[in-house]
Amino acid sequence: MNLEQLQEAFPHPVGPLRILVVDDQPVNIRALYEVFRGRFEVLMATSGEQAISLCREQRPDIILLDVVMPGLSGHEVCRRLKASPGTRDIPVIFVTSQNEEAEEALGFEIGAVDFITKPINPVIVLARVRTHLALKLQSDLLRSFAMIDGLTKVANRRKFDETLALSWRACQREGRPLSLVLLDLDYFKQYNDRYGHQKGDHCLMAVAGALGHGLRRPHDLLARYGGEEFVCILPGTDSQGAIQCAEVMREAVKALQIEHQDSAAGPFVSISLGIATQIPGADTSPEALLAQADRQLYQAKRKGRNRACFIDLAAGRDAGK
Ligand SMILES: [Mg+2]
Structure with missing residues (x-):
């Protein structure tokens, strides 16, 4: 070439x-x-x-x-x-x-x-x-290529793991909050069952493209976490900023208007999001923050999907002082 x-x-x-x-x-x-x-x-x-x-x-x-x-x-x-x-x-x-x-x-x-x-x-x-x-x-x-998801062209899991470790250390050094947004497509199994896996792949590609709209800063990262799950790393972003970013992404996916007859949150493809914010410290870990985001994602699912739930551990700690 x-x-x-x-x-x-x-x-x-x-x-x-x-x-x-x-x-x-x-x-x-x-x-x-x-x-x-x-x-x-x-x-x-x-x-x-x-x-x-x-x-x-x-x-x-x-x-x-x-x-x-x-x-x-x-x-x-x-x-x-x-x-x-x-x-x-x-x-x-x-x-x-x-x-x-x-x-x-x-x-x-x-x-x-x-x-x-x-x-x-x-x-x-x-x-x-x-x-x-x-x-x-x-x-x-x-x-x-070693850092990119072949289907959706966003960062892959490996890039996510590397970036999370770096962002965690940077925010810890600077005493700034780090927000994680974990999200997945609602009723995606049912989507694949009804429309087939090829359409399922196209749907994932379109959603990944729309999710990019939520990210504004050069150090923000969107990655495919696995299957129909995506994750965002937002260094230096507090919970309010992360909630805003999650809303932009949720709206952007909704605006795609991808038909989904078998979604209880339908008639279009939607996403649920879990947000966790923390100021990294020695007594905490990136894995624990990710688990918190996962718990919030579960809450969003339980409350009816097509929504975001969040936990602000940075504010909680401040309030305790
Ligand atoms: Mg000379």
């Missing part, structure tokens, strides 16, 4: 590919800019320090890094990028005028994927950058 086909293959839209060009000499940056202009988005830095902060904030897809610079050298910049989990997967190509073997060997040792020599040859530079961008997209794609 070429670059463009790879970009198309992603389950989510991939924006324009971004190249970071780092060189202390503006004239060298300009030469590279001319090669990429109109093909990629080009970010520029004239020092190692600037390059590192740009990488953290903007996550470019590839870096062309000058070796000899005042302040942080290219080698040092590369070492630091490779030492940090957020930037270690960005491929680094060194751009150097010192055409020496020892220099190249050291560059590869510290994690560079390739070398380009100055003065640059535009055709060669472009070909090499395209090759390494394609490799980078391939590994991004593999990583994302």
